[in-house]
Amino acid sequence: MVNDNPILIVEDEPKLAALMRDYLIAAGYATQCLDNGLEVVPAVRAREPRLILLDLMLPGCDGLQVCKELRSFSAVPIIMITARVEEVDRLLGLDLGADDYICKPFSPREVVARVKAILRRSPQLLTSAPPRLQIDEEQYLASLDGITLDLTPLELRLLSTLARSPGRVFSRDQLLDRIYSDHRVVTDRTVDSHIRNLRRKLEQACPGEHPIESLYGVGYRFHLADA
Template sequence: MEEHAEILIVEDEPKLATLMRDYLSMAGYAVHCLVNGLEVIPWVRSHTPRLILLDLMLPGRDGLDICKELRGFSAVPVIMITARVEEVDRLLGLDIGADDYICKPFSPREVVARVKAILRRSPQLEVVAQARIHIDEEHYRASFDGVALDLTPVELRLLSTFARAPGRVFSRDQLLDKLYSDHRVVTDRTVDSHIRNVRRKLAQACPGQDPIQSLYGVGYKLEL
């Protein structure tokens, strides 16, 4: 665990915010709490949290809007907190850029476990640079041969995994472990879908090239 890693809690229920803060503090994290959705973006721009626990329903501005704007300039992991069961499918789809979600009511121990899992998966935000690929995880940017790539958070993690070990073959299960910190029910074909999207975006940057190669029955690798 990263000692004293700063966690931002955005929650307008005081008792719930205090409970999460206390448990995360006992686990060794530095915790800051915000109540109003309008405060989040300015605070994140002036600080460097390692993870954000973001309630869906907030005064001032809702969590979906906040998460979408965050993804325009930061890859900080976001765990959405929701009491609206009908939003779960949307959150699961990660189309808002969230890394995980938790439904109310929940155990504070579960929150700590989810935070630890995500920080283990992505222990630090850094710049990953190969000869042709450049990934700035902190600022949520990636490029191929100098051409910017418009990647989702999952796609960014996927390309980053390949870029850290060019030539290494990853099985679908290994890639799933890198992409998702929770135990959601997904099939190995989920990886195939993300691979197709990344390939398509790489092809747009450099037509006629396909650096991500598939090995039938084994997995995928990056060849530059």
């Protein structure tokens, strides 16, 4: 099944937004364009896109704040776009959860290439990734190799966060920000306990495999081999 969820382009320069849109459509992607930062979170809540191209400087709410808000409830891939080269270190240094960045001016072909690269690493919205893992966040259901996983809502959010970005390393703080949307104060060892329980349930469904890998002193990443 072809995933028809759009690539969301958030850019307030109409000509640049149209250029990216045209190249992405030519590459076979559905698109949606917004030009105000305040519109992004409601749009994503209404229909999660496949990926977001998010400009740093936006009216209403800047891209950094938008990215931070999105990461409180969504693991959708995000590529930040900036014309301010001095912001690159900041983009990379802050734990905002962006997956990549592009500096203006850029070639629209580069944008398409970056989009393709990230989507190759990410499942097609998990609900349509049937080879092994399926997650329905609305119904709080998950299965692996056809076996229903008995997960708590928090474990399901944790699995969804990890599985949407296979191979990406998440720190404990990043995972805590995703699974506790109310930003309650908890120790970073809390996530270790949830990971331990989640790992046990996954490994019961796929004996001999270890989908969640620990990187000492860094965090966790998810990888599930194709069937």
